Amino acid sequence: MGTHLSPSPVLFAAVQRVIMAIPVVVYLILVSPRSFKHLLHRFPAFVTISVFEIVAFICFLKSLETLLVSYAIAAKRSNVLLSVIVGRVVFK
Numbered sequence: 001m002g003t004h005l006s007p008s009p010v011l012f013a014a015v016q017r018v019i020m021a022i023p024v025v026v027y028l029i030l031v032s033p034r035s036f037k038h039l040l041h042r043f044p045a046f047v048t049i050s051v052f053e054i055v056a057f058i059c060f061l062k063s064l065e066t067l068l069v070s071y072a073i074a075a076k077r078s079n080v081l082l083s084v085i086v087g088r089v090v091f092k
Contacts, residue, residue, distance in 0.1 A: 009061040013054055045090050053083065 063072040
């Protein structure tokens with residue numbers, strides 16, 4: 001996994017998220033440039049969700065060092081359920 005080759009899990013998580021965001025931003029610019037208004041309107045909510053997601057991702061990367069992989073994957077899958085629940089509450 002890439003996290004073992006990077007200097008820190010935080011750096012790996014940050015670089016991975018930036019690389020994943022680039023195609024989405026380009027797509028939004030090409031298809032719907034007005035959608036950025038919605039991002040700015042709900043910016044505090046997006047930042048809060050992003051912080052929790054990054055913390056969960058870093059915890060997952062650290063858990064791979066100490067747990068069996070099957071337990072770490074189960075914890076990561078429960079993170080998806082938590083994200084859906086929080087998204088439902090925020091975007092209700």
